[in-house]
Amino acid sequence: METPVAPTSAGVAVVVVLGFDGSDLLTVLAPSREATTTGLWRFPEGSIDGHTHATEAAYAALEQLGAPKPPHLEPLSSTESPGSNPADHVVSLGHLGLMTLLPQIGPRSYVQPNAAGAYTSGQNPRWRWQPVDSVPLLAKNHARVLEYVRTWIRTQLPYSKRCLELLPNRFTWGQLQRAHETVLGCELEKRNFRKRFQHTDLIRPRNEVYIAGAHRPAQLFEPAPASPS
Amino acid sequence: METPVAPTSAGVAVVVVLGFDGSDLLTVLAPSREATTTGLWRFPEGSIDGHTHATEAAYAALEQLGAPKPPHLEPLSSTESPGSNPADHVVSLGHLGLMTLLPQIGPRSYVQPNAAGAYTSGQNPRWRWQPVDSVPLLAKNHARVLEYVRTWIRTQLPYSKRCLELLPNRFTWGQLQRAHETVLGCELEKRNFRKRFQHTDLIRPRNEVYIAGAHRPAQLFEPAPASPS
DNA sequence: GCAAAAGTGTTCAGATTACACCCATGG
DNA sequence: CCATGGGTGTAATCTGAACACTTTTGC
Secondary structure, eight states: OOOSSSOOOSOEEEEEEEEEOSSOEEEEEEEOOSGGGTTOEEOOEEEOTTOSSHHHHHHHHHHHHTOOOOSOEEEOOOEEOTTOOGGGOOEEEEEEEEEEOSOOOOTTOOOOOOOOOOOSOSSSOSOEEEEGGGOOOBSTTHHHHHHHHHHHHHHHSTTSGGGGGGSOSSBOHHHHHHHHHHHHTSOOOHHHHHHHHHHHTOEEEEEEEEOOSSSOOEEEEEEOOSSOO | OOOSSSOOOSOEEEEEEEEEOSSOEEEEEEEOOSGGGTTOEEOOEEEOTTOSSHHHHHHHHHHHHTOOOOSOEEEOOOEEOTTOOGGGOOEEEEEEEEEEOSOOOOTTOOOOOOOOOOOSOSSSOSOEEEEGGGOOOBSTTHHHHHHHHHHHHHHHSTTSGGGGGGSOSSBOHHHHHHHHHHHHTSOOOHHHHHHHHHHHTOEEEEEEEEOOSSSOOEEEEEEOOSSOO
């Protein structure tokens, strides 16, 4: 391809958005529009040209799709499209965003647990939520991006500050534990989990409880402030 | 800068080469030639244009400097030049290479411990070895690349297969331990270190010893083959 | 024999795991 | 009263850290 006037892209920003609905991790996928990859899906992506930061470009890609935008994006390790020739070589910069699909909980609320489903954006959607454990065939190198993300969340997320991004501002031990069980892909022992998480000092109790059915009310927690005074 | 004919670079490959001389970690630095950053130093780097992979570009950058080329290059997390405007926005792809500056050891050898110094490449060198603990002011975002590398080696390198790249093909427990102490920046207890490293099954003994002065001869080891049959 | 690095096992503390019972609520 | 998830402490096990002495060599 000889297109000397159009500058080569400085790179492509790829965004992986993960949402937690209380029992599953879901990711935002968009149908691939390119001729060579019809029928495949992909993560939202956009050129970095015209943006000062790849993170900006990543948010713009979500904006254009009408997809949800998580409050924070974490830069991932870079990946390259393998096997591409020098002419159309593309550097892709990955980003990871976490968000919750659980309803925000207010004081004295009697919110029902969130029902799954209805996560798409219409009939012929430009994006949809897809459980990370059952993603369809992905275009380009996005499968390996997903693989990277899978390892990242398993190894970096648990017991970290960022795992709280999967939950509402106020949450219960049960929700926190289910988030961890989903991320880790295994069951956890209730007392051990709480003991271990308490050591992190990442959460603090509120003087509120959450009543979600015919059960004993659950203490609500919130993320602890950044640095204790 | 308006240069519509010359395509924007698809990215820049930055290479951090770390060498271990038996007591220090050294890195390859080149003097910055750009007008705005004279007097500063930088890591070797080169445009990715014309290469199919960033790793190729990284090796080419070393080649052009006449700098040593480590046998393997590990892609690092990508970084961006912060604060750059969209027009000259550059995506840089980092690479990390490890190599040994210790002499290769043959059977029945009586090699003296390697003396430090004389690591540069001439009078007005195009590159030089510099202890990672005393790097001068670096150009562009290379300081943060170095910071990333520092964390990487402290957290990823110890007790891994890759740490053997800092040593010759045959090495002693003492050398392996000193490599770890240098990387970790702290002293290690001899027996605990050996016990822990043996669990990795990364090394195997050879029927040779190494005599390095008025000391008891040391058993030589070599990296274990990839997968045991 | 003396200096210097090599080599080797055991003990202790802290962390992780496993495990069983009572509580509060809605229906 | 019963089903359901919330809530709590203790004993056993495993892992990582600390620690002292003997061996071999060159000088």
